[in-house]
Amino acid sequence: MASSILIINPNSSPSISVGLEQVLKPPSGFTFDFFTGPAGGPLQIDSVTTEITSAANCLPALLPLLSRYDGFLVACYSDHPLTHALREHTTKPVIGIFQASVLASFALTGKFAIVTTGKIWESLLDEGVRAFLGARTSQFVGTFSTGLGVLELHSASEDLISNSIGTAATKAVTNGATIICLGCAGMVGMEKNIKKAVGEKIKVVDGVIAGVELLIGLIRQGYK
Incomplete structure (x- = not known):
C-alpha cells in the first residue's frame, strides 16, 4: 500500500496549491x-498576524485528516504556528518548508541566504534562523527580499519576477552566500531565476522539495 503525504498550503489561494501540484x-x-486553507482565511501570509490567523483557520479542517496520511508538509516559508500545532495532535512527521531548507543548507558546504517576498520577512526570517540554529549561525548571511507579494509571484510579469528575484539573489551573493533558499512556497520551481542572475555555481535549495524528500526518507524508515 502506498504511503501518503499531505502538502498543506495554509493560505486560501488555490493558485499556490496549483503551483505546488x-x-x-x-x-x-x-x-x-x-x-x-479554507475560504475566509488570509489569501497570502505576509505578517505574524496572517501566520496566526491562517493556522487557526486551517487546524479544524486538518484534524480529521491526520489519520489518513503518513506525513505532513506545511508549505509556508516561516516558522509557521500550524507546524507546531499539528505536532501537538499527531506523532507522524510534520515539517515546514522553512525548517527543511535550513536543514538542507546547513548540510552543504558554504554560507546560505534566503531570498523571500516582502521586506517584513527579512527580520522575521533572520530571527527564525537564529532561533532554529541557536549559536551556530555563522553559516547564515541573511534574508533578502524581492519586494513582491506571494500572489504577485503568479500574477506579475515574468520580467518583473525574474528581475526582482535576480536582484535579491545578487545582494545575497555579494554578502557571501554560495547557497540560496527560495523563501516562499510560491517560488517553487523558480530556481532558474536565481541561476540566471548569479550563475550555475550557486546552489539553490527549494524548501518545498527539501521538505518532501525529508518526509519521504522518514516514512521509508518507518516513522509514520
Whole structure:
C-alpha cells in the first residue's frame, strides 16, 4: 500500500496549491494530496498576524485528516504556528518548508541566504534562523527580499519576477552566500531565476522539495 503525504498550503489561494501540484510528483510507493486553507482565511501570509490567523483557520479542517496520511508538509516559508500545532495532535512527521531548507543548507558546504517576498520577512526570517540554529549561525548571511507579494509571484510579469528575484539573489551573493533558499512556497520551481542572475555555481535549495524528500526518507524508515 502506498504511503501518503499531505502538502498543506495554509493560505486560501488555490493558485499556490496549483503551483505546488505542478512541480511535485510523488516517487513510486507514495501519493501526494494537496490542501488549501479554507475560504475566509488570509489569501497570502505576509505578517505574524496572517501566520496566526491562517493556522487557526486551517487546524479544524486538518484534524480529521491526520489519520489518513503518513506525513505532513506545511508549505509556508516561516516558522509557521500550524507546524507546531499539528505536532501537538499527531506523532507522524510534520515539517515546514522553512525548517527543511535550513536543514538542507546547513548540510552543504558554504554560507546560505534566503531570498523571500516582502521586506517584513527579512527580520522575521533572520530571527527564525537564529532561533532554529541557536549559536551556530555563522553559516547564515541573511534574508533578502524581492519586494513582491506571494500572489504577485503568479500574477506579475515574468520580467518583473525574474528581475526582482535576480536582484535579491545578487545582494545575497555579494554578502557571501554560495547557497540560496527560495523563501516562499510560491517560488517553487523558480530556481532558474536565481541561476540566471548569479550563475550555475550557486546552489539553490527549494524548501518545498527539501521538505518532501525529508518526509519521504522518514516514512521509508518507518516513522509514520
